[in-house]
Amino acid sequence: MLKNLLSVAMVALGVAMFGAAAPAQDAMKFQVEGANxxxxGSYKGEVELTKLSSATAKARWTTGAxxxxTEGIAIKTDKAIGAAYGGKDLYALxxxxxxxxxxxxxxxxAAAPKESSTYALKGSDFQGALSFADGTPGTVTFxxxxxxxxxVVWQLTSGxxxxxxxxxxxxxxxxxxAKxxxxxxxxxxxxxxxxxGSxxxxxxxxxxxxxxSLPGGSTGASAAPVGxxxxxxxxxxxxxLKDKKSAPGQPTAELREYLRDGETFEDYRKMVGLRTHVTKADAATMAKAVLAQVQKEHPNSYVKEIVMQPEAATIFFILVVGNxxxxxxxxxxxxxxxxxxxQFVLRNKAPYETQKKFKAEQDKNFDQWLEEISRLGGQAYDLVTASAGATVAAPTAPATPAKSSSEEISPELVKAIKGDMDKCGKIAMEFMGHLKGGATDKAVALMNDSAFTGTSRDAFAAQLAKSNGxxxxxxxxxxDKKSTTFEMKDGLVNFYLHADSEYANATVHEVLxxxxxxxxxIEFVGYNRTAKQ
Known part of the structure; x- marks a missing residue:
């Protein structure tokens, strides 16, 4: 369930790794089990991470009877999370x-955890005194x-x-x-x-x-198999398995739908659906988009967010159309x-045909459904993969299941998104043109003020100029058109333009x-560059 949590840059800490901050979920909670x-001795409790900037957060552990x-600070990369604590004794992480x-x-x-920076050391392991790759005087000794x-000893010009x-x-x-x-x-x-962690x-x-682990314990693929x-x-x-579709490259790449014996898509009472989605969006973003689409298409629907985390999200809604x-x-x-x-679906077909019976079935089983949908979600990818060559049992009556059209994109929306992408591309080319000409200040001037919540405009420009050097x-x-994406975050459309650029001394992956x-x-709110190996 948490297999790729950090590779999608833990939204609680922001989307961009270094540079401009992004709209994000402000906090995440995890269950904690530890040993001294x-x-x-051992302990249990929870840890909460509260976003400070695109790369840093407050950390708060609550443990024991x-x-x-214990309060501290945290920082992340695409591979790991680091955290530290110590009050006035703590200097840096x-x-x-x-x-x-x-x-x-x-x-x-610790004094300014909203601000973060980067550097590189010469070395391929954590051994001995390592010097700074850019020639900065000093060493870090492991x-x-x-x-x-x-x-660890930092010997710097400052001490x-x-x-x-x-x-x-x-x-x-x-x-x-402090010593x-x-x-x-x-x-x-x-x-x-x-x-x-250690x-x-x-x-x-x-x-x-x-x-x-996420609240509710581990409910991923390690749980007991469900099929x-x-x-x-x-x-x-x-x-x-009654329906199987494959559409590589589409928003839903694979679909599997399951019915109980004796039921068809026309008259089923309950249904289970499994999908894989080709998307850059995290779980919470996708779940919010689905609920927004449901409300748009069915204004009288009841919708509820249950768990909304970047790695896992659970939502609940009831559609009412006529009777x-x-x-x-x-x-x-x-x-x-x-x-x-x-996906689990319950419909008001006999024996749940009345509102009273329908609600009684929901109230009796809802807690169990929540637990089982989490387990099923944790195994969904493996189950879809395992069924790739399976033969679908023929339905007893040809029909189409009732399902949401939340993943369909209208031609009008496609046209609008293309127009917005073109605007983003124009700004991106102007930005890169200024960088090529050495006009860092002009490049940074194209960015919106909201890009600098974690650092100042001048500091970002200086860091960019140093990186150019x-x-x-x-x-x-x-x-890279294949990697360029868009997604909904906090009710706004976010566009990510990716590129691989050749510099005199390096090949660099850039994200705007x-x-x-x-x-x-259209506002230009984030820029990140990473040297490729």
């Missing part, structure tokens, strides 16, 4: 990732003090700073603080259904462990190449983000 170093609260023959770092300070625990680090594979989270101070650091990476305090020689793709079970009933009522429970989850979803002259700008505001105007 050496297995000496006494609900002890850095998250390092090995990439080839260099180590990339994202860092922030010395192992135990299994995956390090003493010498010491701290502690914990390693998880190719990433290492490190915190600096002999009481502070700690934690590093987390996705692992199957969970986010797996933590250590200043001066430690052993690490503790900590695991995060083999040709059949699935839900709430005690067995459903058989027909249809209850829909959906679960969206992050999956390979996009999202997977599970490393990459060298821009030789070519090649838009635009928003169509409520007045219908």
């Amino acid at each position: 170093p050496g297995g000496k 006494n609900k002890e609260v 850095a998250l390092y990732s090995i990439k080839g023959n260099s180590i990339e770092a994202v860092w922030t300070t 010395t192992a003090t135990g299994e995956n625990v390090y003493k 010498r700073f010491e701290g502690v680090g914990v390693r998880k594979g190719d990433v290492l989270a490190a915190a600096s603080g 002999d101070g009481s502070f700690g650091v934690a590093g987390y990476v996705p692992k199957g259904d969970i986010i797996d 933590w250590a305090v200043n001066g430690a020689t052993a690490a503790g462990t900590e695991v995060w 083999d793709g040709t059949k699935v079970t839900f709430s005690g009933d067995t459903y058989t 027909d009522a249809e209850l829909n429970l959906w679960r969206y989850q992050k999956a390979e190449n996009g999202l997977a979803s599970a 490393v990459f060298g002259e821009l030789k070519s700008f090649k838009p 983000r635009f928003v169509k505001n409520k007045a219908g105007e």
Whole structure:
């Protein structure tokens, strides 16, 4: 369920990795289970991350029977999360990732956690004194003090700073603080259904462990299997595959629909649907878009958000058309190449033909349905894949199931989106033209003020100019139309323009983000560049 949580840039911390901040969900909560170093005691509780900027957040752990609260800061990359705590003793937090023959770092300070920056070290492992890749005077020294625990020393022109680090594979989270101070650091990476972490305090020689999961516990693919793709079970009933469609490249790439024995698409009481979706949107964004479409098409419908997280979202709605009522429970989850979803439908057909009977069935089973739709959603991608070669059982009567048209895009909308994309492309070419000409200030002047909630315009321009100095002259700008996307966020259309550019010293992947505001105007609100290996 959380397999690719960080690769989609944990929306609670923002969409852009460095640079302009993006509209995002402001907070995420996870369940926590941890153990002290050496297995000496365990604890449970929750952790909440509250967005500060595009790369940083506040972290708040509430653990133990006494609900002890520990507050700190967090930072993320596309591979991991780092967190640190320590109050006045904590100075700074850095998250390092090995990439080839260099180590990339994202860092922030306890005094100004809304601000973050990056640098690179020369080296392919966390060993010894490593110098800065851009020639900045100083070193960062990593010395192992135990299994995956390090003493970290920053020797900078501003002084010498010491701290502690914990390693998880190719990433290492490190915190600096007051000498002999009481502070700690934690590093987390996705692992199957969970986010797996280690933590250590200043001066430690052993690490503790900590695991995060979404509220309600692990409901991903590791849960008990619910079927083999040709059949699935839900709430005690067995459903058989009755409809299978494949549309690669479309918003819904694969569709599977299941009915109970003896029912057809014309008269079914209950139905289960599984889908895979080719999309850049996260689960919460997709779920919100579906509810918005339902309300638009059926103004009298009842809609409800139940779980809204980037990695997993559950929504509920009831459609009423004339004398027909249809209850829909959906679960969206992050999956390979996009999202997977599970749908359960209850219709007011006998024995649920009256409002009283329909509601009684809902009230009796709703909690169980919620639990099972989460489990089914966690296995949806695997079940769809497993059923790719399955033979569909012929329905007893030709009919079309009642379903939402939320994923259909009208020709008028396609035309409007193309027009907006063209506007974004025009601004992008002007921006890149200024960069090629060395006019960084003119390039940054094209960006909207909302792009600088996590940093100042001048600071961003200075960082961009420094980056230009490393990459060298821009030789070519090649838009990647296949990766260019749009999606709904917080009621606004967001456009992401991707390109692979050739600079004198590097090949660079660039992402420019635009928003169509409520007045219908296009705003340039984000820019990120990453050197490709």
